[in-house]
Amino acid sequence: xxxxxxxxEMRRAVRRExxxxxxxxxxxxxxxLHEGHLSLVRLARREADVAxxxxxxxxxxxxxxxxxxxxxxxxxxxxxRLRIEQVDYLFAPADKEMYPGEHRTFVEVRGLQDxxxxxxxxxxxxxVCTVVMKLFQAIEPDCAVFGRKDAQQALILQRMVADLNxxxxxxxxxxxxxxxGLAMSSRNTYLDPAERKAALVLSRSLAEARAAVDAxxxxxxxxxxxxxxxxESEPLARVDYIEAVDPADLAPVxxxxxxxxxxxxxxxxxxxxxxxxxx
Ligand code: AMP
Numbered sequence: 001x002x003x004x005x006x007x008x009e010m011r012r013a014v015r016r017e018x019x020x021x022x023x024x025x026x027x028x029x030x031x032x033l034h035e036g037h038l039s040l041v042r043l044a045r046r047e048a049d050v051a052x053x054x055x056x057x058x059x060x061x062x063x064x065x066x067x068x069x070x071x072x073x074x075x076x077x078x079x080x081r082l083r084i085e086q087v088d089y090l091f092a093p094a095d096k097e098m099y100p101g102e103h104r105t106f107v108e109v110r111g112l113q114d115x116x117x118x119x120x121x122x123x124x125x126x127x128v129c130t131v132v133m134k135l136f137q138a139i140e141p142d143c144a145v146f147g148r149k150d151a152q153q154a155l156i157l158q159r160m161v162a163d164l165n166x167x168x169x170x171x172x173x174x175x176x177x178x179x180x181g182l183a184m185s186s187r188n189t190y191l192d193p194a195e196r197k198a199a200l201v202l203s204r205s206l207a208e209a210r211a212a213v214d215a216x217x218x219x220x221x222x223x224x225x226x227x228x229x230x231x232e233s234e235p236l237a238r239v240d241y242i243e244a245v246d247p248a249d250l251a252p253v254x255x256x257x258x259x260x261x262x263x264x265x266x267x268x269x270x271x272x273x274x275x276x277x278x279x
Pocket of ligand 1: 028029030031036037039040145146147148149150173174175176177183184185186
């Protein structure tokens with residue numbers, strides 16, 4: 001695996017690969033890799049000849065009171081994991097390489113960026129879209145793989161690619177969970193043992209919602225209310241949002257149908273966790 005820190009070097013390497021007829025797949029990450037990330041890497045390796053993983057904790061997608069400073073980092077461990085997965089290139093630029101001076105240009109996907117997580121995290125998706133656009137410019141991948149764990153992010157990025165005619169094939173991969181159901185996340189490392197247990201309310205409430213849907217209930221308000229009750233019964237949990245939304249515009253729906261996304265964000269202590277399911 002070749003580790004690259006400079007944008008121009010990354011672009012040259014990819015152009016060389018493409019010149020030899022190989023396709024390139026990109027997996028953008030913020031590191032502290034877990035099995036969820038690695039599932040995307042494996043998918044990229046299946047979908048393209050050359051796998052590039054980017055590792056960059058993007059400062060502009062964090063709010064002023066968020067966890068940029070404390071975000072977990074372990075470069076050597078991440079690199080070792082990616083070597084085992086036979087990743088070809090690890091692109092790990094410094095902050096100064098990505099944002100060398102005052103940055104004035106941003107990509108936003110209006111409307112979609114303000115829903116769900118966008119309400120609690122204003123500016124977050126603008127930061128995500130801008131960095132992914134920059135990664136696409138630096139790497140010029142044929143395809144890019146994102147996780148459905150961040151369902152809103154995936155939908156917003158797909159919309160950005162469509163609206164701006166970006167020649168990247170977008171692939172969205174399923175959520176990888178711990179054996180007990182908790183969706184894997186780098187932020188799970190913030191949880192102490194009691195919080196780790198309490199965090200199960202997210203996946204449990206989704207499983208109960210799934211069971212209600214399977215039993216024929218399509219009433220979004222009823223299903224969301226039952227999820228809220230389940231989560232509020234957990235003393236360490238505080239609901240940020242629970243919503244059933246249309247994937248096209250992320251607007252709340254009254255009735256669940258195929259394609260509806262049931263998404264939630266919950267604070268467990270001071271850690272904000274998200275999860276979702278696709279009907
Ligand atoms: P992050 O490092 O948190 O920015 O995540 C990088 C990519 O991994 C994003 O596309 C996420 O959606 C994806 N991802 C994170 N956790 C999971 C998971 N548990 N299952 C599947 N994909 C995930």
